[in-house]
Amino acid sequence: MEKRKVILVACGAGIATSTVVCERVEKLVKDNNLNAQVIQCKIAEVASRENEADLIVSTTILPKQYSIPALKGMAYITGMGMEKLDQQIIDIIKGN
Amino acid sequence: MEPIDFIKNGIILTNLKASSKEEVFKILYDKLYKSGNVKESFYNGLVEREKKFPTGILLKSYNIAIPHTDPEHVINPSIAIATLEEPIIFQCMDDENKSVSVKMVFILALKESHSHIEILQKIILMIQNDLLLEKLLKSQNKEEFVQQISENQ
Numbered sequence: 711m712e713k714r715k716v717i718l719v720a721c722g723a724g725i726a727t728s729t730v731v732c733e734r735v736e737k738l739v740k741d742n743n744l745n746a747q748v749i750q751c752k753i754a755e756v757a758s759r760e761n762e763a764d765l766i767v768s769t770t771i772l773p774k775q776y777s778i779p780a781l782k783g784m785a786y787i788t789g790m791g792m793e794k795l796d797q798q799i800i801d802i803i804k805g806n
Numbered sequence: 807m808e809p810i811d812f813i814k815n816g817i818i819l820t821n822l823k824a825s826s827k828e829e830v831f832k833i834l835y836d837k838l839y840k841s842g843n844v845k846e847s848f849y850n851g852l853v854e855r856e857k858k859f860p861t862g863i864l865l866k867s868y869n870i871a872i873p874h875t876d877p878e879h880v881i882n883p884s885i886a887i888a889t890l891e892e893p894i895i896f897q898c899m900d901d902e903n904k905s906v907s908v909k910m911v912f913i914l915a916l917k918e919s920h921s922h923i924e925i926l927q928k929i930i931l932m933i934q935n936d937l938l939l940e941k942l943l944k945s946q947n948k949e950e951f952v953q954q955i956s957e958n959q
Contacts, residue, residue, distance in 0.1 A: 723874060723876055730926050787899075
């Protein structure tokens with residue numbers, strides 16, 4: 711069985727914007743039947759978790775280059791470019 | 807609690823005169839502190855967090871900022887909103903090289919991640935609505951401000 715992918719949703723304090731983005735990404739995973747789980751965290755925790763994850767979606771500045779793909783999640787906050795971001799996430803999780 | 811009630815219970819100041827974001831933080835923090843919703847450490851929490859993880863958001867017509875800090879500084883979940891008489895510069899949340907001119911600030915005092923999803927989603931929807939932001943910026947007092955949001959539900 712294919713291993714479940716892990717999506718880290720991060721923001722500065724792990725409280726506000728990541729909550730909204732998390733909800734949206736969880737819905738995206740469900741609606742598209744993606745084999746993935748979504749974990750909300752602070753940006754400071756991402757470095758220690760990148761080994762167990764497949765994708766980072768962040769609303770804040772990414773402090774470094776990670777070994778896994780990282781996307782900017784601001785589109786879900788501003789409302790601009792949401793569908794494009796949806797597709798980028800789907801493509802990465804599906805391994806396209 | 808319904809998001810609109812959460813907002814009604816909060817601090818709302820219109821046409822606030824301030825010349826820096828620290829001044830805006832101080833004024834709104836004082837009210838939150840006096841009403842027993844945040845600890846004394848909340849002000850420094852806001853200032854330090856803003857330096858490290860700025861909260862300016864670039865939108866279509868009217869930019870906003872959503873300063874907030876760690877739950878350890880919060881006693882009761884609450885909100886403090888201010889529309890500014892003069893715009894103040896904030897750094898962009900996702901681009902350290904970009905700054906935005908802001909006339910509306912939403913200070914969020916939240917306790918736990920994932921437990922305030924409705925109010926957060928409400929605020930996100932509000933800020934995506936240019937027409938509503940315009941009306942909010944024109945509001946002369948808290949009642950008008952809240953009414954605009956209610957009418958836009």
